[in-house]
Every structure is written in C-alpha cells, then in structure tokens.
Amino acid sequence: MTKLSKRVLAMEESVTLAAGARAKALKAEGRDILELTLGQPDFVTPKHIQEAAIASIKNGSASFYTIASGLAELKEAIRQYMENFYGYKVTPDQVVAGAGAKYVLYAFFAAVLNPKDEVIIPTPCWVSYVEQVKMNEGVPVTLMTSQENHFKVTVEQLEAARTDKTKVVLLNSPSNPTGIIYERHELEAIGNWAVKHDLILLADDIYSRLVYNGAKFTPISSISEAIRKQTVVINGVSKAYAMTGWRVGYAVGDSDIIKAMAKIISQTTSNLAAVSQYAAIEALTGSQDSVEQMRQAFEERLNTIYPLLAEIPGFKVVKPQGAFYLFPNVKKAMELKGYTDVTDFTAAILEEAEVALVSGAGFGAAENVRLSYATDMTTLKKAIKRLNSFMMK
Numbered sequence: 008m009t010k011l012s013k014r015v016l017a018m019e020e021s022v023t024l025a026a027g028a029r030a031k032a033l034k035a036e037g038r039d040i041l042e043l044t045l046g047q048p049d050f051v052t053p054k055h056i057q058e059a060a061i062a063s064i065k066n067g068s069a070s071f072y073t074i075a076s077g078l079a080e081l082k083e084a085i086r087q088y089m090e091n092f093y094g095y096k097v098t099p100d101q102v103v104a105g106a107g108a109k110y111v112l113y114a115f116f117a118a119v120l121n122p123k124d125e126v127i128i129p130t131p132c133w134v135s136y137v138e139q140v141k142m143n144e145g146v147p148v149t150l151m152t153s154q155e156n157h158f159k160v161t162v163e164q165l166e167a168a169r170t171d172k173t174k175v176v177l178l179n180s181p182s183n184p185t186g187i188i189y190e191r192h193e194l195e196a197i198g199n200w201a202v203k204h205d206l207i208l209l210a211d212d213i214y215s216r217l218v219y220n221g222a223k224f225t226p227i228s229s230i231s232e233a234i235r236k237q238t239v240v241i242n243g244v245s246k247a248y249a250m251t252g253w254r255v256g257y258a259v260g261d262s263d264i265i266k267a268m269a270k271i272i273s274q275t276t277s278n279l280a281a282v283s284q285y286a287a288i289e290a291l292t293g294s295q296d297s298v299e300q301m302r303q304a305f306e307e308r309l310n311t312i313y314p315l316l317a318e319i320p321g322f323k324v325v326k327p328q329g330a331f332y333l334f335p336n337v338k339k340a341m342e343l344k345g346y347t348d349v350t351d352f353t354a355a356i357l358e359e360a361e362v363a364l365v366s367g368a369g370f371g372a373a374e375n376v377r378l379s380y381a382t383d384m385t386t387l388k389k390a391i392k393r394l395n396s397f398m399m400k
Contacts, residue, residue, distance in 0.1 A: 108256030186327020
C-alpha cells in the first residue's frame with residue numbers, strides 16, 4: 008500500500024513545469040505548439056565556459072567529490088563577482104554553492120525556519136517560494152501588489168503584515184513573473200525597516216544582469232552595512248550565462264546562516280557536480296561579452312513584442328524592466344471570451360491557438376498570464392499573431 012507524507016500531499020505542482028510538460032506532450036502528438044512557458048534562455052552556453060568544463064573532465068579535476076559548500080576556487084570566483092558587481096567584499100565563509108539557485112533557496116529555508124515562522128512574500132511571485140516555505144514548516148504570508156503600482160510592495164504593506172512570528176522578507180528584483188525592478192530609494196526604505204525589526208532579507212537576484220532600456224539593478228545588500236548584515240543574497244549562473252542545465256546556484260550572507268545551509272547541503276545532495284563548478288568559475292571570472300550580447304537580444308525582443316501584445320484585445324500589460332517575461336492582466340480578455348478562470352483560459356489558448364503560456368494562478372495572480380520572451384523573434388511574432396486571432400474570433 009502506498010503511504011505518502013502529508014508534506015507531499017499538500018504540495019502544489021510547479022505550474023511552469025506543468026505548462027511546459029503539457030506543451031511538449033501536444034508537440035509529441037504532432038501539434039505546432041509555440042512554447043512561451045519555461046524561464047530559460049534559448050542560447051547555448053558560451054564556448055569559453057564549455058571549454059573550461061571539458062578541460063576539467065580531461066584533466067581529471069571533475070572526477071571527484073568536492074567539499075559540500077563548493078570548491079575553494081568557486082567561492083573565490085563568487086567573492087570576486089560580489090566585489091565587482093555588488094561593490095563590497097565578502098569572505099569565503101559567507102559563500103555557499105549548491106545544485107541550482109532553486110535548491111539553494113530550499114537550503115536557506117531549511118536552515119532558518121522553525122515551525123510556524125512566517126515569510127513575507129510579495130505577490131505575484133515565482134511559483135516555488137510558497138511551496139518551499141511550506142515544505143520547511145514555515146508559513147508563507149503573501150502580499151498582493153497591484154499592477155497600478157508596478158507590482159511593488161511598500162513598507163506600509165510590509166508593516167501591516169508583520170507579526171511576532173515574521174522571520175524573513177523575500178524580495179525578487181528583477182522579478183519573475185513581472186519583470187519589475189525596485190528603485191534604490193524603495194530598497195533603502197524596505198531595508199531599513201527590516202533592520203529596525205531584525206528581519207532576514209532574502210534577496211533573489213537571479214535576473215540581476217538582465218535589465219533593459221536604461222534600467223538599473225541595485226542590490227539591496229549594497230545600500231548599507233546594516234542592511235547587508237540582514238541580507239542573504241541568492242544568485243546563480245543559469246539565466247545570465249545560459250546555463251540552466253548546469254545547475255549552479257549560490258548564496259552569500261551571514262556566516263552562521265551560510266554554515267547551516269552547507270550542513271543541509273552535505274546531508275542531501277553532497278556537493279553539486281564538480282564539472283558544473285569548473286564551468287561556473289569560468290562564467291564568473293572569464294569574459295562577460297556573451298552576457299551583454301544575450302541581454303541586448305532580450306531587450307530587442309522586449310521592445311518589439313511589448314507594443315504588439317499591448318494591442319491584443321483585453322490584454323493590459325506593464326512594460327517590464329528586467330528578466331524575460333511579460334505578465335499581462337487578461338481579466339477583460341477572459342470576459343470577452345466567456346471565461347472566469349485564468350487556468351481554463353490559458354488551456355483554451357493552448358488547445359485553440361496552439362500557444363503555450365503559463366496561468367497566473369500559480370504566481371498568485373488570478374487575472375494574469377505569463378509569457379516568456381526567451382525564445383526567437385520569429386516564434387514570438389507568430390505567437391502574438393495567434394493570440395490576436397484567438398481574441399478576434
């Protein structure tokens with residue numbers, strides 16, 4: 008007899024992965040599905056990173072276990088990266104690497120949360136935050152932001168949500184799914200509020216290198232020493248370096264938290280793949296030209312597709328400043344087509360228009376859909392035409 012844990016029975020499936028799986032299943036049936044679901048660059052890992060990985064295989068370096076928290080050389084590369092792009096120095100005991108930023112987030116929650124500890128999560132948010140908090144016996148406190156305020160949470164909202172059980176406040180800038188970026192003064196206000204109440208700031212900066220049209224990413228951890236002491240930064244090489252398959256993420260922050268995360272990693276995955284670590288070292292310390300080339304390509308796609316999407320009947324969209332997603336409100340579009348549920352609406356678009364989007368419900372936004380522009384321009388333009396035709400029927 009199968010006996011499953013309450014933990015897994017209470018867990019929701021990732022809507023992004025589910026949407027991608029459904030699209031692939033229809034493709035396998037011979038359908039001409041245009042996939043705008045998964046958040047991964049459509050570029051191949053740059054050659055110099057590939058070559059570093061191959062060299063580590065050939066010289067035998069990738070053949071063995073490393074320490075659980077990551078190679079000393081990788082920690083040094085991350086330390087240098089923080090100094091170059093964040094503007095402050097860290098020590099090796101403030102750095103831990105793991106099997107993807109997603110897993111590093113899980114290790115963070117496992118390391119800091121006790122039962123019933125609360126984590127404030129501005130919403131719409133990435134689908135796994137809420138589930139990971141619940142898996143670690145914490146309580147996710149979602150704060151719905153508004154499209155009118157560009158999906159940004161305010162100190163007033165945070166204070167209204169704070170209780171004596173609040174332990175962590177999560178910020179993702181640039182954001183998945185909205186693409187918004189917090190301004191420095193907004194981050195300073197939130198950071199000082201967190202310091203005042205001795206709360207951990209969890210900064211998911213995975214899209215920090217992908218910003219467009221003159222927008223600037225400001226790390227909240229760079230604003231002041233007091234804020235930095237309260238902040239744990241999560242980052243990785245997946246998005247900026249087109250390395251989603253390599254599974255390399257890392258955290259930088261308070262040494263006690265980092266040490267606890269390393270303990271979690273040591274008892275779960277051991278070290279992340281050694282070959283991936285050598286690839287990540289080259290990514291972080293080698294030429295950054297490919298990052299800028301990909302950023303420019305995403306920017307061109309955004310500037311081309313955004314006005315076309317905004318013209319589709321019933322689609323109301325704020326132009327994102329970073330990441331590679333558009334997150335239109337489709338309440339009016341649903342009304343025009345006779346739908347009341349955004350997941351049903353998204354499924355209809357898939358079946359009838361053969362365009363795979365992600366329902367906003369999994370992001371905490373029951374009136375939105377997410378589409379990724381991390382794919383080629385031809386596919387994007389074709390998808391927009393199909394969406395427009397679907398709405399015009």
